[in-house]
Amino acid sequence: MMESLDNVVVTEVTDENIQQLWDSILANMQEASFIAIDAEMSGLGDKSGTMHPNIDQRYTSLCSGARSHSVISLGMACFKMCTNSSNSNDCSANIIKSCVVVYNFVLLCAEPYTIDPTAVKFLIEHGFNFNKQFANGLPYKKGNDKPDYDPKQHSIRSLFSELLCLRKPLVLHNGFTDLIFLYQSFYADCPSKLSAFMADLSEMFPAGIYDTKYITEFVDHASASYLLYVFKLACLKNTDQKKGNKTSLNVEFVEHNNHSVLVSMNCDVKHKAEKSNDVCMKFAAYGWCIKGTACSKSHNTDEIIKFHMQKSGNRKRKNQVESALNETIKKKKEESDLTKCEFQKNNEIEKNDSKGPKTSNSSQGHRSGTDAFMTGYTFAMLVVSHAQQMPEETANPNKIGVYSNAIPFLPQDLQKSIINKLYLSGKNIPLQVCKSSFTKTSKNHTEKIIRVYLS
Numbered sequence: 137m138m139e140s141l142d143n144v145v146v147t148e149v150t151d152e153n154i155q156q157l158w159d160s161i162l163a164n165m166q167e168a169s170f171i172a173i174d175a176e177m178s179g180l181g182d183k184s185g186t187m188h189p190n191i192d193q194r195y196t197s198l199c200s201g202a203r204s205h206s207v208i209s210l211g212m213a214c215f216k217m218c219t220n221s222s223n224s225n226d227c228s229a230n231i232i233k234s235c236v237v238v239y240n241f242v243l244l245c246a247e248p249y250t251i252d253p254t255a256v257k258f259l260i261e262h263g264f265n266f267n268k269q270f271a272n273g274l275p276y277k278k279g280n281d282k283p284d285y286d287p288k289q290h291s292i293r294s295l296f297s298e299l300l301c302l303r304k305p306l307v308l309h310n311g312f313t314d315l316i317f318l319y320q321s322f323y324a325d326c327p328s329k330l331s332a333f334m335a336d337l338s339e340m341f342p343a344g345i346y347d348t349k350y351i352t353e354f355v356d357h358a359s360a361s362y363l364l365y366v367f368k369l370a371c372l373k374n375t376d377q378k379k380g381n382k383t384s385l386n387v388e389f390v391e392h393n394n395h396s397v398l399v400s401m402n403c404d405v406k407h408k409a410e411k412s413n414d415v416c417m418k419f420a421a422y423g424w425c426i427k428g429t430a431c432s433k434s435h436n437t438d439e440i441i442k443f444h445m446q447k448s449g450n451r452k453r454k455n456q457v458e459s460a461l462n463e464t465i466k467k468k469k470e471e472s473d474l475t476k477c478e479f480q481k482n483n484e485i486e487k488n489d490s491k492g493p494k495t496s497n498s499s500q501g502h503r504s505g506t507d508a509f510m511t512g513y514t515f516a517m518l519v520v521s522h523a524q525q526m527p528e529e530t531a532n533p534n535k536i537g538v539y540s541n542a543i544p545f546l547p548q549d550l551q552k553s554i555i556n557k558l559y560l561s562g563k564n565i566p567l568q569v570c571k572s573s574f575t576k577t578s579k580n581h582t583e584k585i586i587r588v589y590l591s
């Protein structure tokens with residue numbers, strides 16, 4: 137039972153264990169109320185193209201990036217939302233429990249691909265293990281199904297097909313790029329037109345796609361929307377909800393197998409200016425700074441949240457947040473020894489290859505897994521903070537054979553305002569995932585989706 141979110145349980149999937157884990161992965165996907173995904177790429181390609189103000193051109197650039205580069209790991213977090221009614225001793229009705237399983241798929245594209253040096257530097261700073269990737273990554277080939285593709289074989293491509301068959305709501309953070317890479321890597325060659333791509337997506341994910349970056353910027357109006365920031369805000373919100381005796385979220389990691397590891401969520405990369413309260417404005421706005429770990433100003437997200445709260449001038453809210461933050465920081469210090477013990481105790485499930493201090497490289501190469509978890513958690517907190525009791529049948533859309541786009545506890549009017557809207561950086565309108573009467577789905581998709589459903 138893990139009340140605080142200092143650690144996340146991540147199961148790493150490689151070509152060594154996928155056979156063994158396959159059935160339980162599918163079972164956990166089947167049970168989920170929604171599935172959060174995050175992809176780590178070897179680069180995106182031409183920067184001026186991928187940030188082009190014209191969205192059609194941006195799409196074309198990202199497609200060519202997805203053809204020349206590869207997905208090097210894929211994170212998937214399955215969230216099952218349920219009330220805490222199973223715990224009969226706990227009479228508080230205002231806790232929503234979420235049973236969570238997090239996977240980190242290590243992938244290896246079997247065709248030549250480009251690696252951007254900046255992407256590699258970033259990945260290494262976050263503990264990505266290239267040796268492991270080349271030794272045990274799950275092999276895959278991009279584009280349309282190749283003649284040697286066998287859908288019965290357990291591969292990342294067949295897993296993606298299973299995801300489509302399950303028709304679960306999909307949650308991403310800044311998901312436009314990820315969706316293009318997922319499509320190109322595990323599904324089919326991307327259509328040449330953006331409108332066709334959007335139409336294809338609406339058929340592939342009929343239960344809807346949610347983008348937590350869009351939600352954060354346009355529904356929550358937060359001061360920043362990079363993932364770690366958004367996740368930490370969600371954690372603070374949960375602390376507030378608990379204190380105010382409002383509906384709160386309780387996460388339980390349900391899967392513990394001999395491939396799972398505890399990953400510390402103390403995610404801020406250690407950094408020269410850790411003691412300085414001088415916040416890096418670049419990092420505070422974008423969650424990224426060109427100077428990286430060499431920057432002399434603070435990239436600490438707790439400090440950045442504090443800074444934004446001070447600026448916002450809402451004293452009551454500021455004090456609440458500050459006390460919650462100080463509590464978090466204090467608790468982290470107190471628990472660092474405890475965590476060490478726990479790691480040693482769980483030695484049989486812990487395969488930590490870094491010999492340095494745990495906190496220095498906290499995602500331990502499971503970044504896409506923890507990113508998928510943070511994305512799912514942020515979405516779960518959105519649901520919890522607007523929670524509505526629902527009739528029994530809508531609250532349990534997971535029964536076999538029953539298909540629904542309902543998410544337990546999420547009110548329909550809120551759902552309507554956020555479903556199928558993808559965040560576009562530099563734009564104040566989202567990209568709509570839909571099929572209009574003027575646009576057709578692509579040929580590759582119409583052929584592939586039939587094979588997916590039939591296999």
Ligand SMILES: [Zn+2]
Pocket residue numbers: 416418419425426427428431432433435
């Ligand atoms: Zn900086």
